[in-house]
Amino acid sequence: MAIEQDVLVIGGGLAGVTAAVSAARTGADVRLVSYKQPTLRHASGLIDVLGYTPDGEGPLVDPVAALDDLPEGHPYERVGEDAVRAGLALFDDLAGDTYEGNHTERNALVPTQGGRVKPTARYPASTAAGLASDERDALLVGFERLVGFDAPLSAAQLNAAGAPFEARGATVEFPVELSADPKVTRFAHLLDRDEAGEESQDGSVRRALAERVTTHLDGEARVGFPAVLGDDHPEDVRAALETHLGVDVFEVPMGPPSLPGFRLEDRLYDALDAAGVRIETGNPVVGYETDGRDDDLIEAVTVDRNGATVPYAAEQFVLATGGLVGKGIDSDREGVAEPIFDCHVTHPPDRYDWFEDDAFGDHRFARFGVAPDRELRPRDARGTVEFDNLRAAGAVLGNYDFAAEKSGSGVSLATGHEAGRLAGDDT
Amino acid sequence: MGATPTVLVIGGGSTGCGIARDLAMRGLSVTLVEQGNLTHGTTGRMHGLLHSGGRYAVADQASARECIQETRVLEDIASHCVEETGGLFVKRPEDSEAYFERKLRGCAECGIPTEVLSGREARQREPYLAADVDKAIAVPDGAVDPFRLCVANAASAQNHGARIETHAEVTDLLVEAGEVVGAEVTHESGPGKRTHGKAGTTEEIEADHVINATGAWAGRIGDMAGLDVNVRPSKGVMTVMNVRQVDTVINRCIPKGNADIVVPHETTCILGTTDEEVEDPEDYPEAEWEVDLMIDELSKLLPVLQEARTIRSYWGVRPLYEPPGSGTADSEDITRDFFLLDHADRDGLPGLTTIVGGKFTTYRMMAEELSDHVCDRLGVSAACRTADVPLPGSRDERVLDDAMDEFGLTSPVARRSKQRLGDRAPDVLDTDDPNPVVCSCEGVTRAELQDAIAGSGTDLNAVRIRTRASMGNCQGGFCAHAMADELHPEYDAEQASAALDDLYQERWKGQRHALWGEQLSQAMLTYALHATTMNRDEGGIAADETVDFAAFDGGTPDGD
Ligand SMILES: Cc1cc2nc3c(=O)[nH]c(=O)nc-3n(C[C@H](O)[C@H](O)[C@H](O)COP(=O)(O)OP(=O)(O)OC[C@H]3O[C@@H](n4cnc5c(N)ncnc54)[C@H](O)[C@@H]3O)c2cc1C
Ligand SMILES: Cc1cc2nc3c(=O)[nH]c(=O)nc-3n(C[C@H](O)[C@H](O)[C@H](O)COP(=O)(O)OP(=O)(O)OC[C@H]3O[C@@H](n4cnc5c(N)ncnc54)[C@H](O)[C@@H]3O)c2cc1C
Numbered sequence: 001m002a003i004e005q006d007v008l009v010i011g012g013g014l015a016g017v018t019a020a021v022s023a024a025r026t027g028a029d030v031r032l033v034s035y036k037q038p039t040l041r042h043a044s045g046l047i048d049v050l051g052y053t054p055d056g057e058g059p060l061v062d063p064v065a066a067l068d069d070l071p072e073g074h075p076y077e078r079v080g081e082d083a084v085r086a087g088l089a090l091f092d093d094l095a096g097d098t099y100e101g102n103h104t105e106r107n108a109l110v111p112t113q114g115g116r117v118k119p120t121a122r123y124p125a126s127t128a129a130g131l132a133s134d135e136r137d138a139l140l141v142g143f144e145r146l147v148g149f150d151a152p153l154s155a156a157q158l159n160a161a162g163a164p165f166e167a168r169g170a171t172v173e174f175p176v177e178l179s180a181d182p183k184v185t186r187f188a189h190l191l192d193r194d195e196a197g198e199e200s201q202d203g204s205v206r207r208a209l210a211e212r213v214t215t216h217l218d219g220e221a222r223v224g225f226p227a228v229l230g231d232d233h234p235e236d237v238r239a240a241l242e243t244h245l246g247v248d249v250f251e252v253p254m255g256p257p258s259l260p261g262f263r264l265e266d267r268l269y270d271a272l273d274a275a276g277v278r279i280e281t282g283n284p285v286v287g288y289e290t291d292g293r294d295d296d297l298i299e300a301v302t303v304d305r306n307g308a309t310v311p312y313a314a315e316q317f318v319l320a321t322g323g324l325v326g327k328g329i330d331s332d333r334e335g336v337a338e339p340i341f342d343c344h345v346t347h348p349p350d351r352y353d354w355f356e357d358d359a360f361g362d363h364r365f366a367r368f369g370v371a372p373d374r375e376l377r378p379r380d381a382r383g384t385v386e387f388d389n390l391r392a393a394g395a396v397l398g399n400y401d402f403a404a405e406k407s408g409s410g411v412s413l414a415t416g417h418e419a420g421r422l423a424g425d426d427t
Numbered sequence: 428m429g430a431t432p433t434v435l436v437i438g439g440g441s442t443g444c445g446i447a448r449d450l451a452m453r454g455l456s457v458t459l460v461e462q463g464n465l466t467h468g469t470t471g472r473m474h475g476l477l478h479s480g481g482r483y484a485v486a487d488q489a490s491a492r493e494c495i496q497e498t499r500v501l502e503d504i505a506s507h508c509v510e511e512t513g514g515l516f517v518k519r520p521e522d523s524e525a526y527f528e529r530k531l532r533g534c535a536e537c538g539i540p541t542e543v544l545s546g547r548e549a550r551q552r553e554p555y556l557a558a559d560v561d562k563a564i565a566v567p568d569g570a571v572d573p574f575r576l577c578v579a580n581a582a583s584a585q586n587h588g589a590r591i592e593t594h595a596e597v598t599d600l601l602v603e604a605g606e607v608v609g610a611e612v613t614h615e616s617g618p619g620k621r622t623h624g625k626a627g628t629t630e631e632i633e634a635d636h637v638i639n640a641t642g643a644w645a646g647r648i649g650d651m652a653g654l655d656v657n658v659r660p661s662k663g664v665m666t667v668m669n670v671r672q673v674d675t676v677i678n679r680c681i682p683k684g685n686a687d688i689v690v691p692h693e694t695t696c697i698l699g700t701t702d703e704e705v706e707d708p709e710d711y712p713e714a715e716w717e718v719d720l721m722i723d724e725l726s727k728l729l730p731v732l733q734e735a736r737t738i739r740s741y742w743g744v745r746p747l748y749e750p751p752g753s754g755t756a757d758s759e760d761i762t763r764d765f766f767l768l769d770h771a772d773r774d775g776l777p778g779l780t781t782i783v784g785g786k787f788t789t790y791r792m793m794a795e796e797l798s799d800h801v802c803d804r805l806g807v808s809a810a811c812r813t814a815d816v817p818l819p820g821s822r823d824e825r826v827l828d829d830a831m832d833e834f835g836l837t838s839p840v841a842r843r844s845k846q847r848l849g850d851r852a853p854d855v856l857d858t859d860d861p862n863p864v865v866c867s868c869e870g871v872t873r874a875e876l877q878d879a880i881a882g883s884g885t886d887l888n889a890v891r892i893r894t895r896a897s898m899g900n901c902q903g904g905f906c907a908h909a910m911a912d913e914l915h916p917e918y919d920a921e922q923a924s925a926a927l928d929d930l931y932q933e934r935w936k937g938q939r940h941a942l943w944g945e946q947l948s949q950a951m952l953t954y955a956l957h958a959t960t961m962n963r964d965e966g967g968i969a970a971d972e973t974v975d976f977a978a979f980d981g982g983t984p985d986g987d
Contacts, residue, residue, distance in 0.1 A: 042952060044960040052965060059965070061978045101980060108980035114908055115920070117974070118962040133981035144861040147873075150912035156920035164976045173861065180872070181840070181864045255960055256905070256952075324951035331943045333719065352715050355942055355950075359935035360964035365947060366954060403958035 005031040005278075006427040008301065008314035009420070010285045010340065011328065013038030014409055015394020016320035017268045018090060018416030019423070023318070024275040026424030032277055033303060033312065035284040038265060039325050039395065043408065044253035045227070045260025046110060046127075047091060047099065049084065050076070051119035051406030059119035061106050063410070073399040075411045078374050079418045086421075087413030091122065094271045098263070100128045109133055111140075111167075113149045113226065113254050115157025119406060124260045126234055129222045130250030132163045136221035140169040140252070141213050145178055146187065149226040149254060170216040175208035187228040188259050191237045206237060210244030220247065227251035227259050234263060285312075285321075285340050296388050301340070316389050316423035319343070319370075319378070320416060323395035329368050336368050338396065343370045343378040343386050345398065362404070369398025376419045389426070393419040431456045432805040435610055435634035437597050437648060439463075440470035441573060441787050443640035444580035445794030445813070451587035452816070453802060453809035458632055459581070459589060460612050462596035464621070464889035466577045468708075469642050470787060471892060472743030474665055474699045475692045476676060477501060477509055477569035478788040481516060481541075484533030485526070485682070490764060490786070491537040497789045498569060500814050501576075504791075507820045507849025508576040512691055514568025514676035515549060517728055518561045522681050530680055531564055541566055553673050555731045568676040570692050573787055574892035575847065579818040582882075586819065593889065594621045600651040600779070601631060607652060607770075607778030609633035620884030623922040623929075636801050639781040642746035643708035649781065654774050656781055657751065660708040660744040661758040663700035664717040666940070669736040669900050672696050677728055686724035689732075694869070694899060698725050698732070704758040708744045717742075718940050736945040738900055739937030748784040765793050767800060780804075820849030843870035847895065865913065866906040868899020876913045885914055885922050887930035903934040904953030908961065931957070 007023040009016050012034025020032045050066055052058030054074070060066050067084060070077045076084060092102045099122050101108055107119040109132040117132045130138070138158075142151035152169030159167055174182075176190050194205050213223060223241075229251055230237035241249045253260060272279055287302045289311060300311035321328025321340065330339045336347040336354075345368055348354060354365045370378040376391040393415040395402065402408035432455050436443045439461025447459040461467060480494030501509055518527050534541045542565040549563040550556045556563075581591050594615035601609040609632050616625035639648045639656075649656030671691050679687040685701045698721040705711035718740050726733040747758060748766045765785030771777035782797045795811045802809060845852050855878040856862070862874045871894045883889035887910055890896065896910055897903030903910075911927035918926075942950055958964040 042956070048959070056965070059974060059979075061975075100983060103983050104980050106978070106980045108982075109974070109976065112961045114961045114963065116962045116965075118959075119979070128982055131980065131982050133976045133979045135981075145863045147863050147865050147906075147909040147912070150915055153912055153915040153920055153923060156915070157924070160920055162973050162976070180862055253960060256956065258960075324948045325955065327948065331947050333722075333943050350715070351943055352939075354947075355939055357936075357939065359932045360954075360958060363954065365942065365951065403955045404964060406959060406962070408955075408959060 003031070003310070003312045005029055005312070005314040007316045007318065007420070007423045008033070008312055009318040009320055010034070010301065011320035011322060011326065011394070011396070012279070012281060013320060013322055013326060013394060013412065014040060014268070015412035015416035016318070017272055018087065018413050019318045019320055019393050019420030020272055020277045021094065021275045022090060022417045022420030023424035024277050026421060028424040028427045030277045031280065031312070031314070032272065033280045033283065033285060035282070036327075039322055040261040040265045041258060042256035042325065043258060043261050044255055045124050045258055045264055046118070046120040046253055047101075047122035047409040047413070048119070048406040049088070049121035049410030051107060052404065054401070054405060056404070059107065059109065063107055063121055064105055073371060075397045075400055075415050076407075078372060078376065079414050083418040084410065084414040087410070087415075087417040088121065090417050091413050094268060095122070095264070098125055098267060099123065100125050111154070111158055111224070111252055113154065113252055115154035115161070117158070117161060117163065121410065124251070124263070126227070126229065126238055126251040126260070127253065128250065129248035130224050130252060132158070135164045137166045137219065138222045138224055139217055139220040140167060140224045141216070142169065142171045142226060143187065144171055144173045145180070145182055146184065146226055146228065149252060154252070168218070168220065170213070172212045172216070175212055176205055184228050184254070184257060184259065185231060188231040191228070192230045192233045194240070204240070206240040207244050210241050214245060217245065217247070222248040222250060224250045224252050227254045231259055231262060288341055298387050298389055315427045317391070318419045318423050319390060319392040319396055320394045320419070321396050323369055324365065326395055328396035338370055338378070341378070341386065341390060343392070344380045345370060346381075363401070366401040366403055367398055369396055371398055375422055376415060391419040391423055432636070432807060433458070433634045434636050434638060434801060435460070435632055436638045436640055437610065438468070438640035438642060438644070439465040439577070439581065439591070439593060440468045440640065440642055441577050441580070441790035442642065442782055442785070442793055443638070444577045444584065445790045446638060446640055446782070446797055447584040447589050447591070448580045448587070449794045449798040449811055449813050450801065451584040451589040452812050453798065453807065455807065457584060457589040458592065458634070459584065460592045460595040460597060460610070460632070462594070464593050464883065464886050464892065465581055466574050466892055468644070469743045469746060470573050470577055472741055473573055473787055474688070474690055475570050475573065475697060476688065476690050476788075477571040478786060479514060479566040479568045480537055480539050481514060481530070481534055481564070481566040481568060482678060484537050484539060485529050487764070488533065488537050491533070491539065493789045493792055494786070495537060495539050497792050498567065500791060501571065501788075502569070504814065504817045505576055505579065505821050507846065508572045508579065508818075510570040512568065512570050512675050514566045514678060515544070515553065515563040516566065516678045516680035517549060517556060517563040518680045519557070519727060520559055520561055522679070526682060527562070527564070527680050534564070534566060539566055553675055553677065555672050555729045556677070557728055557730055560728065564680065570676065570690055571787070572693070576818070578893055579820055582819045592618060593883070594886070597648065598629070600637065600648065601633065602652055605776065607637050607776060610637060621886035621889065622918070623885040623925040635805055637779045638797065638801065639779060642783065643744045645746065645781050645783045652770075652776060652779065654770060654776065655751070656768065656783070657749050658783060659747045659749055659758060660705050661747050662703050662705045662711050662742050662744050664713070664721060664740055664742050665700055666698040666718055666721040666740045667738050668696040668698065668732070669738050669945070670695070672729055672731055672735065679728055686721050689725055689729065693895065695738070698722070702745075702758055705744060711742070711744070713740070713742050713940065737941040738902055738946055740940035741937050746783050765789070767797055769800065820851045840864055840870040840872065844872065844875060848875065865909045866894070866896035866899065868901055868906075869895040871896040873913065876910060880913060880917070885918050885926040887911060887926045888933050891930065897930065897934055901949060901953065902938050903930060904949065904956060907931050907934065908957070
């Protein structure tokens with residue numbers, strides 16, 4: 001049986017999901033195929049739109065106001081301000097009350113695990129009470145066996161950064177006996193279940209944790225934990241801790257692996273289901289077929305299912321396979337390529353020109369990706385559209401350094417929404 | 428003099444640390460100064476081969492004999508730094524049959540045990556060997572951890588009363604009445620452990636005898652006293668793979684050449700090397716073609732290497748010495764032997780001896796010979812004991828297995844810790860505090876890091892070489908910040924942050940040579956984690972601009 005769709009989206013990260021939902025909302029019949037886990041599982045869960053300009057100016061208070069000055073070819077320049085707003089609006093709709101920040105166009109400054117603050121546009125509800133512009137004093141609490149978040153050190157960094165409140169840090173032993181080296185998900189699941197089921201701990205894990213933290217509280221109005229407060233029931237965990245502690249509780253983003261990322265992924269996949277998108281994960285798209293007459297039109301992509309190659313036909317295709325991390329962009333010693341359609345990826349011929357010597361320099365590799373026209377269709381080296389019915393979205397696009405700009409999720413949302421909408425409209 | 432003779436050793440590589448230990452054990456009062464951290468020079472940038480002598484068995488039999496002898500000694504006194512991997516000299520169809528026979532004979536003449544294997548037998552040992560490898564000679568090559576061994580020598584010297592100063596550069600030699608009487612030393616952050624942000628100081632250290640063990644830098648120390656010490660530094664590249672494709676040292680059985688050896692080292696394999704004369708031991712080109720050559724040439728022995736992932740490359744400079752008047756054109760032809768230059772005899776300047784050249788494998792023998800010489804000069808009669816007394820960490824393997832179970836570590840982590848710490852493991856790991864793994868790639872726990880920090884202050888690169896933390900596949904991406912956290916609260920936030928920046932930059936330096944395929948993905952992930960999740964690329968606390976916090980979103984008006 002041939003698999004046939006109006007729109008086929010390749011890649012199940014933030015960009016692919018957004019594209020699939022927005023295509024489905026045009027009435028199209030949509031399928032999404034994704035190989036491995038999306039980058040969301042590594043990412044902090046914050047939804048950045050633009051925190052710094054490509055020249056490093058910032059932190060920006062108003063990300064949208066800065067869009068106009070972006071260089072030609074930047075994904076935001078390609079799709080324009082309306083698409084950025086539309087992408088965010090779609091995200092707000094999908095995320096519902098699990099995210100905040102849409103009450104203003106201004107960026108928020110969120111304390112990071114190392115105690116620096118980072119500008120972002122949307123943040124998980126679990127992080128809301130932690131904003132650095134909030135003037136209430138904060139107690140940060142770390143766990144002895146959870147490395148990467150040293151609460152006293154983070155607090156010292158926040159104070160040194162001039163945050164308008166006093167931060168203090170304390171490190172406590174988690175109230176359940178743990179192995180020397182527990183995974184972050186272990187903390188989350190113990191708090192979800194709220195019972196250790198072991199002799200060492202009777203009753204509520206949440207209450208026991210709160211009791212350990214209370215002794216450290218010294219008038220602070222809010223308490224921050226590393227982002228491990230539950231996987232399946234984060235609201236319950238946080239509410240219980242707030243009740244027991246009598247103050248607001250927030251999470252400091254962590255990762256990888258990132259529980260806020262896991263939670264967002266779950267939420268988005270539920271939304272995909274609800275939108276009627278067919279989802280298939282675990283098999284890679286390995287190539288494509290044209291009908292032989294028109295090389296500019298893709299007839300089907302081929303999926304590798306345990307060694308057998310199966311064609312998936314569709315009218316429109318969206319490439320949302322991610323960048324170097326998601327493996328939508330690949331490289332070897334000789335060059336850089338987009339592996340499925342071999343779309344052109346501009347890169348210096350000598351691999352020693354792909355990076356800078358300074359670890360945080362202006363790395364060329366961070367901007368590797370395909371270069372689309374204003375309808376997000378990838379173009380070849382001469383600037384001609386590669387295929388009439390292929391659009392690209394998210395980190396597979398080039399010409400922006402999401403890490404330096406703090407624009408990763410914003411670009412995936414704006415271009416995902418736009419690519420999905422255009423693909424759906426064209427069917 | 429009456430009092431204990433004092434000796435100043437310049438250089439904290441294998442040679443200097445070996446000398447410091449030897450002389451301290453003989454009862455002399457020893458100070459060692461090193462401009463960087465221990466192993467900052469060539470010792471920290473070598474290939475990790477414990478030479479059986481097989482490589483020299485044809486061309487330089489004296490060296491070959493020394494190697495097999497010292498390999499046996501190190502297996503005894505430094506068991507926790509040595510892995511007895513064994514080695515193979517493999518012959519490809521196009522390689523000379525006559526040379527294969529000469530290698531075999533040479534080994535026999537030098538007392539190096541050998542076994543000839545057919546191609547099939549060789550592939551049974553190392554399944555990734557190329558299908559057309561004809562045959563191989565098995566020899567007792569090994570792998571050695573230069574960091575651990577060097578630090579163990581320094582620790583032993585300290586236990587015998589020596590003073591070890593790192594981040595202490597000799598900026599001048601003190602010469603009085605035609606005699607070297609000491610050196611002027613600049614401490615980067617004052618004497619004692621490295622501490623970021625602490626002001627530097629200078630100190631004049633006087634000594635009855637000064638030893639120049641600065642390897643490729645020996646000419647510069649010579650210059651300070653107007654002496655001509657002609658060191659010709661020659662660079663070589665080493666490329667680190669992400670996994671251990673082989674468990675045996677693989678040499679190609681050819682007279683000499685570039686890119687002819689693979690050494691298994693901890694969780695990795697290291698490919699090497701090149702031999703190119705350079706002007707400056709600290710500033711030389713690290714070239715792309717060298718990395719390509721390693722992969723392309725060594726793929727002829729191990730075809731998997733062609734597509735395998737490399738995690739970084741690094742270069743070292745050989746401190747090759749040319750006695751005046753030799754005039755050798757090609758650096759590959761300069762002898763690998765070592766030289767002891769008594770400047771009283773050679774230049775009429777007493778109080779200074781230079782030791783240069785040689786190999787890591789024979790460092791102990793070199794140190795012994797030099798120490799004999801210095802003791803002779805100083806009229807001390809004490810015998811060398813370094814071949815018999817085990818180094819710290821290496822005393823008794825057997826007590827360990829039982830002790831390790833007690834520390835609650837999962838078995839792979841416990842095994843790795845034990846390999847690194849040897850018999851110090853019970854002391855280091857015996858803590859009542861929680862002891863999580865901080866570096867997962869290499870299985871390094873908090874207690875081990877704290878032990879290293881106690882020894883080396885805020886210098887996280889020194890912590891790295893002691894523990895291997897941040898040396899695995901992710902090259903510190905997932906753990907560098909957690910390592911810096913370990914500095915707090917003993918050191919403050921600003922110091923922790925500066926220490927992290929230094930470590931992160933050092934890790935980046937080597938990865939630049941491995942940026943394609945998987946490792947480029949890893950590099951992007953690491954960059955994103957540090958720049959995006961942690962915002963470490965944008966002005967930290969030292970930034971002069973202050974942020975207008977009030978201008979940003981402070982949350983929903985009524986909270987949630
Ligand atoms: C460590 C880290 C921290 C980050 N922190 C933040 C942050 O704080 N804020 C922010 O806004 N952004 C952040 N980002 C950036 C943001 O996560 C990404 O830019 C964004 O998620 C990219 O989404 P995507 O859908 O384009 O790609 P991805 O999420 O990478 O998804 C690509 C998907 O395509 C699949 N795929 C690839 N090839 C194939 C194939 N051949 N066939 C089928 N499927 C395929 C992959 O398996 C994957 O599931 C961070 C990123 C990283 C790595
Ligand atoms: C590419 C390569 C691969 C090699 N592989 C092997 C191998 O596999 N097996 C083997 O046995 N040998 C090997 N060697 C040889 C071996 O590494 C060296 O012979 C040995 O490490 C030299 O040690 P050293 O202490 O003499 O010199 P170094 O380790 O260079 O020590 C000299 C020290 O002096 C310090 N110093 C310099 N100037 C000053 C100053 N003014 N003040 C204070 N300190 C100063 C330097 O910082 C340096 O740390 C290799 C060498 C190279 C280059």
